[in-house]
Amino acid sequence: METRELRYFVAVAEELHFGRAAQRLAMAQPPLSRAIQQLERRLGVVLLHRGTRAIALTEAGSVLLREARTALDAVEAAEHRTRRAAADQPGVVLATKAGASRELLSKLLHAYAADPGAVPVEVMLCGPGQPESLLRNGRADAALLHRPYDTMAGFDTEDLHTEHQVAVLPAGHPLADRPHISIAEIYALTDLPLPRWPRHDGSYADGPGPQVRDHTQLFQLIALGLACAVVPESLRAQLRDDHAIVPVPDAPAVTTVIAWPPHSRSKAVADLVQTATRL
Known part of the structure; x- marks a missing residue:
């Protein structure tokens, strides 16, 4: 299989629509359809159920989608890491969610900079889900990820910090004075929908909640009474007087981990990881 074919298939599998996939790939639809048919003939399997109005992945198609994403990430990672290895100035690229693990990140950078063998650290602040993608495609050398929200499969990791989660509501909301609230009660709130974060392919799931890309945007929407959220307790420091915090005892704990390719x-990545675990 060629990487071109895999990119074609991933686009069709994620869009589940040949027209949208062709538009995304900046190509005409007929050659895209022929390329997928040729891929099916070569593999000897059916990858897509083609209906009159919609298409769906077969079991084989679901497997290829998962494997193709991994393969394409590996190819892209090889390109990025090879180019960085040839750079005159050595350094480490560390990806993390903007606003998350702020205190831990500050301590880590300060402690690592004091190491005699430290190299410059470029911090990439990005939206939820992006640090994992940047680490997989080679744009980052290491990342601060958060279990259970990020996928750790394929990485080496060290756990750094575990914390509880809290609900963030607009100040003055009827539930704001509660001693605690359950996950079920939060999902049942019709006046305060949960936000919708971007998925792996950049699209958003259907639902009543607003589309958000970072915590700054999210917290503004909550203050306006347009959403609520369940977040790690450490984000409390970013909240203002127009927010209320209520503990959510049955929400899963969030563990911050440092991850890197196995x-x-x-040596710079190893030293950074060692500093993080020491903290």
Whole structure:
């Protein structure tokens, strides 16, 4: 299989629509359809159920989608890491969610900079889900991820910090004075829908909640009475007087981890990980 074919298939599998996939790939629909048919013939399997109005992935198609994403990430990672290895100035690229683990990140950068062998650290602040993608495609050397929201499969990791989660509501909401609230009660709120974060392919799931890309945007929407959210307790420091916090005892605990590719042989990454676990 060629990487071009895999990119074609991933686009169709994520869009589940040949027209939208062709538009996304900036190509005409007929050659895209022919390419997928050729891929099916070569593999000897049916990848897509083609209906009159919609298409759906077969079991084989679901497997290829998962494997193709991994393969394409690996190809892209090889390109990025090879180019960085040839750079005159050594350094480490660390990806993390903007606003998350702020205190831990500050301590980590300060402690690592004091190491005699420290190299410059470029911090990439991005939206939810993006640090994992940046680590997989080689744009980052290490990342601060958060279990259970990020996928750790394929990475080496060290747990750094575990914390409880809280509900963030507009100040003055009827539930704001409660000693605690359950996940079920939060999902049942019709006046305060939960936000919708971007998925792996950049699209959003259907639902009543607003589309958000970062916590700054989210907290503004909550203050306006347009949403609520369940977030790690450490984000409390970013909230204002027009927010209320209510503990959510049955929400899963969030663990911050530092992750890196298992095949990494970078001494700088090893030193950064060692500093993080020491903290």
